[in-house]
Amino acid sequence: MNAPLQEEFLTLQEIYQAARRNLPPGPWSYLIGGAETETTVLRNRRALDEISFRPRVLRDVSKIDSSATFLGQPVRLPVMLAPIGGLESIVEGGAATAARGAAQFGVPQMLSSVCQPGLEATAAAAKTVRVFQLYVRGDDAWVDDFVQRARDHGFCAFCLTVDVAAYSRRERDLLGRFVKPWRARAIEGAAFQAGLSWHQVKRFKDKYPDLPLIIKGIATAEDAELCVQHGVEVVYVSNHGGRQLDHGLGSAAVLPEVLQAVKGKAEVWVDGGFMRGTDVVKAIALGAKTVGLGRLTGLALAAGGAPGLVRALELLEEEVRICLGLLGVTSYAELTPRHLAAAQAVRQPDTFSAFPLPGGE
């Protein structure tokens, strides 16, 4: 329990509102913005808002287990902190602060290679279940150096983000003339990222057969199949929170075709627009194993640092538990797509349509 913030934040809506108050315009637009028209951002929410529940009743839900496993390790919820570059512009201490919140609550952190204070200091900050995410900005030897450092510092899996072959135009940042302080570092070596192909995935799996590999940024059944053919352990369905390719499908809408293509031969994770406990339950009912939290992590840290993140996760957990109970299940194993049905969204989706009540605009 997180006593000081329990009264301040009774709802996730208040976390969102506090973040909005606390962040200056530049970091705010960096956190919430997407590419160009932000159509993909909106579709992420729309895809979730267009799923409704089919609850079952009279099934003794007096004991509910909302814990999960993450690559074989026990965690408190089937969620993880998605990688966020530049967290240091959102909260003092950046990734180290996020690590402390994740460890205190009990969920994994996926650390971005472009987040301060970097791999070693973040690993030293807290004892989290942790995974390292790399933007490839160098040759094979450069990648191998990161693999070595990640292994040496207790990262249990390695992630390559592959939906960044070109750097997108985030128009909120451009319109607000916000230049990320880490921009030079972020674009250095971008040609290596553009030059990536399945060849590098094969090389990775040949060289590191015992290190689970996550490919983040899969948005089609075709590429999911290629992941499986290359022995990838985790297919991570993501459109980068709508921050890269504009006019993509919402992640929750892509999830079924990917699950069908993977046929249980790899784990499937997902992110994109997940803000509420019901969103998490929808993904798990569809068949995802873990849900990544991107902007929600940033909002929670901006609202209250590590304690704010813990509080947001407590609220998410409460929502998940209520949802499971009202669906008539006591664990995720009992959830199936039969608990879901297609429905029309009741309001126009936007980045924050998960927080629609007065003051939550």
Ligand SMILES: Cc1cc2nc3c(=O)[nH]c(=O)nc-3n(C[C@H](O)[C@H](O)[C@H](O)COP(=O)(O)O)c2cc1C
């Ligand atoms: C501010 C910000 C920075 C991000 N930086 C990275 C990054 O460094 N590496 C990466 O793979 N994805 C990055 N992402 C994408 C997230 O990992 C995740 O895919 C996305 O945020 C999920 O959508 P959501 O924000 O709607 O939850 C970033 C997202 C945000 C909002």
